[in-house]
Amino acid sequence: MTAPATTPAAPTVHPGGQQSGPFPGHPAAAARFIADVDRAHWHDQALWFVRVKRDRAAAQLPAWERLRDLAQAIKAHALSDLARYLEEFERNATAHGAVVHWARDAEEHNRIVHQLLAERGVTRVVKSKSMLTEECGLNPYLEARGLEVVDTDLGERIVQFRHEPPSHIVLPAIHIKKEEIGELFHDKLGTAAGASDPKYLTEAARGHLREKFLGAQAGLTGVNFAVADTGAVVVCTNEGNADMGTALPPLHIACMGLEKLVPRSEDLGVFLRLLARSATGQPVTTYATHFLGPKPGGELHIVLVDNGRSALSGRDPFRRALSCIRCGACMNTCPVFRRTGGYSYGTTVPGPIGSVLGPTQGPGAHATLPFASTLCGSCADVCPVRIDLHHQLLAWRKELVLGGFAPVGKTLALRLTAWVFASPWRFALAGRLARLALRLLPRGLMATLSGAWGKQRDLPPPPPESFRDLYRRTHGRP
Amino acid sequence: MPTVALFVPCYVDQLYPQVAVATLRLLERHGCRVVFPPDQTCCGQPMANAGQAADAAPLAIRFLDTFAGYDHVVAPSGSCVAMVKHQYPGLAPDHPKLEEVRSRTFELCEYLHDVLGVRRVEGRFPHVVGLHRSCHGQRELRLASGSERQVPPFDKVKTLLSSLTGIQLVEPARTDECCGFGGTFAATEEAVSCLMGRDRLDEHAKAGAEVITGVDMSCLMHLDGLARREGRPVRIRHVAEVLLGEAT
Numbered sequence: 001m002t003a004p005a006t007t008p009a010a011p012t013v014h015p016g017g018q019q020s021g022p023f024p025g026h027p028a029a030a031a032r033f034i035a036d037v038d039r040a041h042w043h044d045q046a047l048w049f050v051r052v053k054r055d056r057a058a059a060q061l062p063a064w065e066r067l068r069d070l071a072q073a074i075k076a077h078a079l080s081d082l083a084r085y086l087e088e089f090e091r092n093a094t095a096h097g098a099v100v101h102w103a104r105d106a107e108e109h110n111r112i113v114h115q116l117l118a119e120r121g122v123t124r125v126v127k128s129k130s131m132l133t134e135e136c137g138l139n140p141y142l143e144a145r146g147l148e149v150v151d152t153d154l155g156e157r158i159v160q161f162r163h164e165p166p167s168h169i170v171l172p173a174i175h176i177k178k179e180e181i182g183e184l185f186h187d188k189l190g191t192a193a194g195a196s197d198p199k200y201l202t203e204a205a206r207g208h209l210r211e212k213f214l215g216a217q218a219g220l221t222g223v224n225f226a227v228a229d230t231g232a233v234v235v236c237t238n239e240g241n242a243d244m245g246t247a248l249p250p251l252h253i254a255c256m257g258l259e260k261l262v263p264r265s266e267d268l269g270v271f272l273r274l275l276a277r278s279a280t281g282q283p284v285t286t287y288a289t290h291f292l293g294p295k296p297g298g299e300l301h302i303v304l305v306d307n308g309r310s311a312l313s314g315r316d317p318f319r320r321a322l323s324c325i326r327c328g329a330c331m332n333t334c335p336v337f338r339r340t341g342g343y344s345y346g347t348t349v350p351g352p353i354g355s356v357l358g359p360t361q362g363p364g365a366h367a368t369l370p371f372a373s374t375l376c377g378s379c380a381d382v383c384p385v386r387i388d389l390h391h392q393l394l395a396w397r398k399e400l401v402l403g404g405f406a407p408v409g410k411t412l413a414l415r416l417t418a419w420v421f422a423s424p425w426r427f428a429l430a431g432r433l434a435r436l437a438l439r440l441l442p443r444g445l446m447a448t449l450s451g452a453w454g455k456q457r458d459l460p461p462p463p464p465e466s467f468r469d470l471y472r473r474t475h476g477r478p
Numbered sequence: 479m480p481t482v483a484l485f486v487p488c489y490v491d492q493l494y495p496q497v498a499v500a501t502l503r504l505l506e507r508h509g510c511r512v513v514f515p516p517d518q519t520c521c522g523q524p525m526a527n528a529g530q531a532a533d534a535a536p537l538a539i540r541f542l543d544t545f546a547g548y549d550h551v552v553a554p555s556g557s558c559v560a561m562v563k564h565q566y567p568g569l570a571p572d573h574p575k576l577e578e579v580r581s582r583t584f585e586l587c588e589y590l591h592d593v594l595g596v597r598r599v600e601g602r603f604p605h606v607v608g609l610h611r612s613c614h615g616q617r618e619l620r621l622a623s624g625s626e627r628q629v630p631p632f633d634k635v636k637t638l639l640s641s642l643t644g645i646q647l648v649e650p651a652r653t654d655e656c657c658g659f660g661g662t663f664a665a666t667e668e669a670v671s672c673l674m675g676r677d678r679l680d681e682h683a684k685a686g687a688e689v690i691t692g693v694d695m696s697c698l699m700h701l702d703g704l705a706r707r708e709g710r711p712v713r714i715r716h717v718a719e720v721l722l723g724e725a726t
Contacts, residue, residue, distance in 0.1 A: 031669035040673060048652065055625060064628035333626065335656045336670055339677075372667060374660025374674075375527060377617035381626035397529025406529060410662065414525050418533035421488065421520040422540065431492035452665035456672040457703030460493050467486050467495035471514045 023346030023365070026372035030340035044338040046174060051332045053281025054382065060283075061273065071274055072386040074267050075323035078228075079313055085228040085261050086304065092231025096293030098300040106136035109305045113138060113220070113253055114145055116301055120251060122217040124148040127156075128242040129235055130222030131169050131326060132255050132305060135348045150212045152241040154205055161188050167342030169349055170279045170328035175341050209241070219245035223256035224288075224325070225271060226302075229264045232292040233302060236275060236285040243289055250298045254291065258309045259322040271325060274384035278327035312360050317395050321356045323385040330379035330389055336372055345369060352379035352389040359396050367405035370396035424468075431466050438462035482510040483545050485553035485583070488520035490695050497695055500718035501554040501586055507722075508594050510550075517544045522569070523561040527661045531569060538569040546575035550593065551583040554718045556615025556693045559585040564618055585619055586718055587693055591634040597641065601723020604644030608687030609636055610678065610701065611654040612694035621693065625654050635693060638721060645720075650681035659700035675704045679712065689713045691720045 023029065034040045058064045078085055090100045103109035109132075117125060125142065127133065127149055139149045139160075151160045155173035159166055161184055166172030173181070182196035191204045221242045225234040233254050235242045246252040262268060276282040294300035313319045331337045331351030342350040347358040347366060355373065358366035370393045379389040400406050420430045439462050450459055465473075482505055486498040498514075505512045522537030541562065545551045553559050562583045570576055590596040615621040615635070622633035640647055658664070658674025665671075679701060682690050688711075692698050695716050702714040 027667050027669070030667060034669045034673055037673065041677075044677070058628055061628070335658070335674055336667070339673055340670055370529075371663070372670075374613065374656050374658060374663050374671075376613035376656035376660070378613070378626060378654075378656070381617055381624055394527065394529070397527070398531050399529075401529035401531075407666075410528065410666065411530060414528055414530050414662070415533050418522070418525050418530070418537060421522070421537055424517050424519055427488065427519040431488075435492060452668040453703070455668060456707060457675075457700065458706035460699060460702060463493065463495050465495065467491045467498040468514070468516060470495055470499070472516070475514070 025368040026340075026344055026346075027368060029344040029346065030336070030372070033341045033344055034339060040339045040341075042177070043175060043341055044335075047171075047332045047338045050171070050280060051329075051382075054278055054329055054332065055281075057277035057281040057283065061277070067270055067274055068384055068386050070270050071325075071384055072323065074262060074270060075385050076320075078261055078263055079259065079319060079322055082258065082261065082310075082313060085263055086258060088228040089226055089231055089261055090304075092229065093233075093293075093302055094231070096231050098231065098291075098293055098302050101301060101303045103303055103305045103307070105307050106305075109136045109255065109303055109307070110138050110141040112303055113255065114142060114147075116251070116253055117142070117147060117218055118145070120217070122147065122251065124150065124212070124216045125218045125220050126150050126152050126213055126216040126241075126245040126249075127220045128152050128222070128245050129224075129237055130220065130255055131166070131348060132222055132257055133220070134165060135307065136255075136305070138255075150209075150216070152209050152212065152239075152245055153237070154202065154209075154239060157205060157209065158184065164343075165348065167350070168328060168331055169326050170331075175343070209244075213241075213244045213248055216245065216249050218249050218251040218253065219247075220253045220255065221246060223254050223260050223302075224275065225268060226256055226261050227263075227265050227268065228261055230292060232265075232290045234268065234288060234290050236272070236288045238280075238282075238286045240287050243287055246289075246291070247295075251301070252291065252294065252298065253301045253303065255303045255305060257305050257307070259313075259324075271384075275325055275327050278325075278329040278382065278384040308360055315360075317388070317392055318356060318360060320387050321353065321360075321389075321392060323387055324353050324357075325385060327384055329382040329384065333378045333382045334373070335376065335378070336374065340372075345372070352393070353387070356387075356389060356392045356396065359400065363400055363403055363405050367400050370394075370400060428466065428468060435462040435466070479509055479511050480549040482512050482589075483548035483551045484512055484514045485518060485521075485541075485545065485551050485558065486514065487553060487555045487558045487695070489699070490554060493699070494695050494716065497554050497716040497718055500716065500722045501552070504586070504590075504718055504722055505552060507600075508590060508596060510594075513548075515544050515548075521558045521561045523558055523565075524661055526561060526565050526569065534565075535569045538566050539573060542566070542570055542573045542575045542579050545579050545583070549582065550589065551579065552586055552589045553583070554586045554693070554716060555695065556585045556612050556619055556621065557696065559583055559588075560614040560618035585615055585621065585693055587635045587638055587721075588615075588619060588621060590638060590721075597637060599638050599641050599721050599723075601721065602643040603720050603723050606646045606648055606686050606688045607639065607720065608648050608650055608682040608685055608690045609639060610650075610657060610682070610690050610692035610697060611635070612692050612697045613654075613656050615693045616654050622654070625652075635717060639691070639717070642721070642723060648682075648685040648687050650678070650685045650687070652681060655681070657697045657701055659697045661696070664700055671700070672704060675700050676708075679705055679710060683710070683712065687712060689715055689720070691715050691717050693717050
């Protein structure tokens with residue numbers, strides 16, 4: 001792996017933020033984040049705090065595991081018959097006066113959204129709650145065409161001010177300390193210098209955003225759930241900003257991935273109970289707004305985006321990743337994510353689920369992600385829809401090796417090891433030589449020879465004989 | 479008296495023979511006839527977890543050939559046993575002994591607790607001990623209920639350990655947090671791996687552990703390597719060594 005000190009031309013990094021320049025792969029990006037060990041620990045603790053809240057909230061529901069089973073089953077069913085449910089959804093949404101658009105990929109999604117805005121002479125859009133538009137790169141697309149796009153989730157507004165993408169799908173600014181937000185708001189919003197009181201800063205942001213809401217001609221939102229049997233889309237927020245952003249302007253555009261569909265209204269209860277508890281430890285999000293058709297005199301447009309999703313739905317075992325309800329619990333529990341931050345993944349969705357989804361968008365660019373895990377399995381055990389995340393990471397590793405995307409040196413070293421293991425005498429001999437080397441060579445040299453292991457760790461003192469030798473000596477051959 | 483085939487993970491065989499000895503003696507003390515089939519090498523986990531299924535498959539086949547026909551197969555390692563149970567169907571799906579061997583392979587504490595029905599281990603271990611719950615034992619073999627899941631609490635390893643005379647078990651914060659070993663992860667993601675390990679050592683130290691134990695020597699080797707480099711006073715012992723007790 002590349003040590004930070006030897007990396008040529010280290011890209012510039014915001015404190016705790018994202019680096020500019022090409023993505024160097026998870027190990028190098030992670031090492032850079034960890035170089036500031038206090039920040040890594042602070043980040044770890046901040047997310048662990050959320051994980052603990054999640055545990056408490058989950059423990060309050062006696063039926064938690066049963067709910068997870070139900071959620072998994074509903075999602076599996078919906079995905080198995082997605083085309084039919086999408087058509088049912090379109091029929092019902094249209095009957096209520098919404099206009100449904102279909103986008104094959106990110107480019108088509110952006111084009112549709114831009115056209116809707118341009119035709120109506122919109123110059124300012126307020127946006128809420130959409131990782132999909134991040135995935136599609138909508139902000140830069142619209143900004144390049146002269147529109148002002150204002151992210152209205154507080155965390156997203158903060159990262160937007162810093163010209164960064166979100167570092168977490170639920171807590172987009174979790175990597176930024178409140179003192180840094182104080183400085184940023186002093187600079188952007190004229191708050192008092194040195195102020196870092198969250199309440200004061202939130203008030204300032206609220207005033208600022210209120211102006212933006214009042215001056216917007218269109219509101220753009222993501223979608224948490226779309227309901228086939230009613231044609232409604234449901235948006236969950238804690239700040240009420242999706243409601244603010246859609247209540248005032250005449251145009252509401254809701255952008256959703258195809259996989260957000262649930263068959264029936266009754267299913268929502270299962271997911272709404274799981275979502276907020278898994279995400280933040282709340283019993284339910286403060287606002288869960290159902291949009292069923294446009295408001296009187298307004299327009300509701302729903303853009304259904306594929307962007308690789310239907311291809312994924314045909315691929316075992318990765319199709320299960322389409323069940324994801326984007327709660328972020330896998331990130332909060334992941335010991336690697338907690339210590340390395342979202343930007344170490346180089347994807348819109350980071351963490352365990354991002355490491356499964358990332359390679360589907362292009363295995364070469366994301367080849368390090370499925371290896372950025374100890375396979376500890378905590379992600380799978382917190383997942384409210386029971387996605388077997390660590391097994392999917394393992395499945396990806398196989399695909400990446402077959403596709404030639406794994407590091408050649410490592411692959412060959414393991415192939416050689418497997419050859420040694422294939423015969424008991426080769427294994428015994430290699431073990432004897434290794435123990436001899438451990439005994440005879442000076443500690444400093446061993447540290448060098450053992451490479452990545454020896455940088456911060458010692459090898460164990462070698463025993464005089466292996467167990468197999470000892471056993472043969474004491475028991476003879478059986 | 480069941481005949482137990484001892485499955486000694488490759489690195490335990492070469493670097494920690496005392497762990498295999500302790501396992502063997504512990505099983506014998508609980509009434510098993512124990513044999514060590516000498517044709518065994520490695521279960522193939524390093525290759526399989528790196529995605530190199532083609533390199534792991536011959537080792538899976540060797541394992542199944544070697545361990546077929548015994549009443550039980552027992553290993554002092556949660557992750558190697560999880561490998562046999564969960565990954566072999568994908569690596570050697572047509573092997574005639576696959577189901578037989580899989581269903582009869584156990585991690586040591588799992589075997590004592592579930593198969594032999596042991597709840598009390600005779601022995602003395604008068605030390606303050608922190609239990610490191612290794613992830614594969616924890617979440618693949620379900621040796622304990624786990625902090626994520628909402629199920630009635632249980633912990634098979636802790637049950638056995640706490641029955642020893644004089645032992646004082648302490649709980650680190652974040653009871654089942656990963657130590658950061660993760661096989662080749664320890665090398666390819668060296669920075670994260672070592673930070674996780676040091677955090678784990680800190681959490682055990684804060685709880686007052688003089689000895690850290692666990693069911694996987696690989697996790698313990700990682701923790702021990704970090705502790706040795708920094709000259710930390712903590713001692714690392716495999717659960718088999720602890721369960722064997724001192725001065726017995």
